[in-house]
Amino acid sequence: VFLLLIYNLKLLFLLIRRCSGELTYCSGVRRSRDAIVWLGQRKHSSYDATHKNTLNASMTSVAQMYSMVHEADVLLWHENDLSQADADALVKKTNIRFCVLSKATGWGRPSSQIHVEASRKGRWSEGYLSMIRWYAITCWQILVNLGYEYAMRFDDDSFLLSRIDYNLFTILRKTGAKYGFRSVARECDRNFGFFVDKYISQSQ
Template identity: 30%
Template sequence: MGQARRGQHSPWSALLSHVCGILAVVVVFGLPLALQRFWPVLTYGVLKIVASAARPRSCFCPVDADGTRARRRDAIVLLVQKKRWTKLMNSLADLQAHFNACFRKDVLLFHNGDFTVADQTEVKKHYPLVQFHYLADGGKYWKVPPGLENRSAWGSTKGYSAGYRHMTRFHYKMVFEYLEERGYDWFMRLDDDSFILSCIEYDVFQFMEDNDHLYAWRLAQLEYRDFAKLLPEMADAHMRRIGAPMSHEMHSHYDGGQLSTASWDRWTYYNNFMVTRISWWRSRGIQQWLEMVDTSGIAYLSRVGDAPIQTFTRMMFM
């Protein structure tokens, strides 16, 4: 009783057979999709491990490296947090070994007060060209644009604090003003998880200037559409208002008709690692556009990121 006769399959055996068949189908058809999704991550991880293992301990300095002159004009900028101390120190170590030991640029670390005097002394002991710059909450460079103080009007704050939105504003507008006031002509933005893993044996800033380049970036990415909500419409309206033609590059990034959030292809500069000339961003036409973006409050009301704002600005005017 309860046992299957010889030659017959029990219900459990049949069920197991069906499950195995379903799993086989999932594996066969799902594996390509899984590889498509995770292959970039896997290859990036492998390449990063190989690059880290093969990184040189020091680099050749060209005989014409004039760090004393260049240091007065060029800055490397990082917005940092003490809780990411280990990443920051590793990033600074790679920067020093593979570029800055030769070219001796000012390294400006912007923070919100979480680095004590002792912390700053410790960092500068290893990297003397580092300067700490304090961005006070509510100060000129770290605050809400006028008219947006009522936070109830802001878009979802889940995962995107006021500090995050101040950071966005700092990178699309305020950093250029800050650096210009201190006499810098060029700046490179890095994050604390930006690692220069091989030698750069030429002055990046001098190369940009000698070749009349205004903007350099590491790679492009597809941005979340919500992180640029209404920005394409603003760009289109502004270009029509000032009577400027739409650039060929801008045309190449939306699907015909009128430029809009829906028609834009989401192509965006990854500006966490970039180099640019400050005076271009401080020119009158650019400032008028950025003031309009700032006044609109889209970085606060809709959580629009600094990367798409910077991308549209460059494509519109450069």
């Protein structure tokens, strides 16, 4: 009985820690299994990231073009520099959660790279590299920990330009898909698109 009590208390502790951890970096509560994700910032190293030009305009396009937006949660990840006033396009459309980027949520360098000096001649800024790592590697387990099953990503300067009157997440769930897309836009240099095509063909 004593061992069972310790085990149950341990489970309770883990549950409390998980719930409190979620509350420390995301506002509100989860209301859907699906999430639409933005990573926003007030300042950007390569373009104007003001309310009018990027993030809120991107969210406005989704509000206007995706009729099922209310069936998903919206997660706005930021470095503790955004408020509801910076992203109010979806306030009355769906459940919006403001989530803070930190080491606990997979933001920044991996521990093995903490003491590596950044190149002053590098093509990409430190923040950009952190974003790529977060989207490619670390965000997925964080989203799972928050209770989400599917996520749709938008850059803060990307826009939805055609009407969608069906639930994208329902289609993915019914077909058992792990990944989905509506169109292909090759905008990267150094033959990255061809690399992706080859990887997909060899992985099926």
